[in-house]
Amino acid sequence: MPSVEARLFHGTRDVLPAELLPQKELVATLTRTFEAFGFAPVETPAMEFVDILLGKYGADGEKLIYKLAYEDGHTLALRYDLTVPLSRLVAMHPELPKPFKRYQIQPVWRADRAQPAQGRFREFIQCDVDTVGTSSLVADAENLAVVHAGILASGMEGFLIKVNHRKLLRGMIAHAGLPATADKEVLRVVDKLDKIGLDEVVAELSKIGVDAAAIDKLVGLMNITGTPDAVLASAIERLGAEPAAVEGLADLRAMLGHARALGVPEARLRVDLSLTRGLDYYTGPVYEIVTTEIERFGSLGGGGRYDDLMSLFGGEPVPATGVSIGLTRLLTALVKLGKLKARESATDVLISRFPDTPVDAALACAATLRDQGFAVEWYYEADRLKKQFQYAERKGIPFVVILGASEIERGEAAVKHLATGEQVTMTRDAVAGWMRARLTPKA
RNA sequence: GUGGGUGUAGCUCAGUUGGUUAGAGCGUGAGAUUGUGGCUCUCGAGGUCGCGGGUUCAAAUCCCGUCAUCCACCCCA
The missing domain is CATH 3.30.930.10 (Bira Bifunctional Protein; Domain 2)
Known part of the structure; x- marks a missing residue:
């Protein structure tokens, strides 16, 4: 053709x-x-x-x-x-x-x-x-x-x-x-x-x-x-x-x-x-x-x-x-007029991971967050963390959850709020509340 | 539908009186001792010069046509 x-x-x-x-x-x-x-x-x-x-x-x-x-x-x-x-x-x-x-x-x-x-x-x-x-x-x-x-x-x-x-x-x-x-x-x-x-x-x-x-x-x-x-x-x-x-x-x-x-x-x-x-x-x-x-x-x-x-x-x-x-x-x-609050993505949180991250355990964590009402995106490749953060930054995703083998093992997650740079490692059931407190309410 | 302007990289543009491999900034890809974004630096990819014809030894550059696009009018959402 x-x-x-x-x-x-x-x-x-x-x-x-x-x-x-x-x-x-x-x-x-x-x-x-x-x-x-x-x-x-x-x-x-x-x-x-x-x-x-x-x-x-x-x-x-x-x-x-x-x-x-x-x-x-x-x-x-x-x-x-x-x-x-x-x-x-x-x-x-x-x-x-x-x-x-x-x-x-x-x-x-x-x-x-x-x-x-x-x-x-x-x-x-x-x-x-x-x-x-x-x-x-x-x-x-x-x-x-x-x-x-x-x-x-x-x-x-x-x-x-x-x-x-x-x-x-x-x-x-x-x-x-x-x-x-x-x-x-x-x-x-x-x-x-x-x-x-x-x-x-x-x-x-x-x-x-x-x-x-x-x-x-x-x-x-x-x-x-x-x-x-x-x-x-x-x-x-x-x-x-x-x-x-x-x-x-x-x-x-x-x-x-x-x-x-x-x-x-x-x-x-x-x-x-x-x-x-x-x-x-x-x-x-x-x-x-x-x-x-x-x-x-x-x-x-x-x-x-x-x-x-x-x-x-x-x-x-x-x-x-x-x-x-x-x-x-x-x-x-x-x-x-510059009055449109543009956003590249509807995602609230990106799950970033490493080569050693147990994928299915991390996916289960993503599913839990979805059940809790968040729009969750999974990062498909085990790229350098820098690249994963750049992706979240470019799409305007407010939160990154970092899941490595050690976090999964301990039942924890590291969560970062990109707008403020604030990052905390916490138990996984605390993640939703932590993010919700920082998520700017949708107008 | 009417009148005027403009077509060079994804975007904004430069390109001297026609003269070798057509440039810049932004964006984009890779990287700066392999678990952290925005800033900086290095390297790279990317162009039928809108398209067709003509003039010429030679055209992004000059001429004609055509298409696209922008602005104004008209009208409207």
Whole structure:
């Protein structure tokens, strides 16, 4: 067989132990958080029929769906997100008690142009929670509370949750006297406000044919800053007479009140009237989580309410809302910030030995330590002790237990704590307690 | 998808106006009187100079193409 160069498809990645060990811990924490809010897990297949996915994301998103060249190339695709597969699943299981609250931690695929430094990949893991079957804004507030708790638990410190409302956006477009069909183009420009500045936004708006009066109204709204309450109050002042906006304003006010009651700090929340979000299926509140610690980094999560999506699979419309944490992106950010406590190995203790060590007696000792709850690794070769210690050092194993013929004979063991250099020879039943007293508790 | 930059060792890079066996640091392997890690020292392994073509007596170096990758935009997790 001809040899091929070992390589990866751009935008995909291998995850090595140093990163995957902390990632697994984070997933365990997120899982506990999700379950604490009453969400239960599901998984769905990586591939779906193409027509299940088409017509849900909008033209921009649809271009990024990976279609599989299976049969005629028009039957299967890799899932693009977890929300549409969930809707399909619920449509196929009408017997599920509503509201159906599920979480799902699985990879998705997007034929994007990858940019790893910005946390942009073609394959990445999303952690979604969704509540299907209620219009209650408490469910939306719970979404905010769940992502807040989840991101905080990851060790990320600087982040904000931006919220807006699709109906409020529609009201703003109407308020400016623009046709509803113009919203996408206009809002995309306005969304760039904090990046390119006011003058540029005005220039671009007039370039796409928005008249000066409309620009004034839009920019006036976008420029409102301050606490969520202040922004809302100011928006009510300007849009209170706009029928299209009223419901959005009321929803946001209620949702934010519930979120505060659930313990989301005021300082984490921003009402951002320029937040649009590209996916077509959102109908109500929308949210996006951004880090304030890295320039030009993609969002850490996002979501919103999508009351019309379920009806696209036939049957009755079912209200639904959900939010997603971008696990791959969150981990990338933490690595970039040096906030990931990397560890090469999950091993607590290495059993080191000598040419004269009775192997089976030492293995029995390893088995005992495992029974006592330690992760124990056996050193296979009777190498120089120096080499065995170097191995433990490089893999970040905190303890080395030294077993020679004399220790085995006397029922003893020498134990060394590498971080402090402390070493004691003791009876073997004392080893577990000695190590446990020095093992830094896992966070 | 649009625009710009860069491809030399596992990683970060040097390589003079084209000129013999292409270098350094880090990492990695072995060792410094055979039961002790981090520091230091010695020695070693490792390169189709992204790939293809062209110019030339001679190309890592110049030209064309191609692929890969990075950055910004777009969009988002």
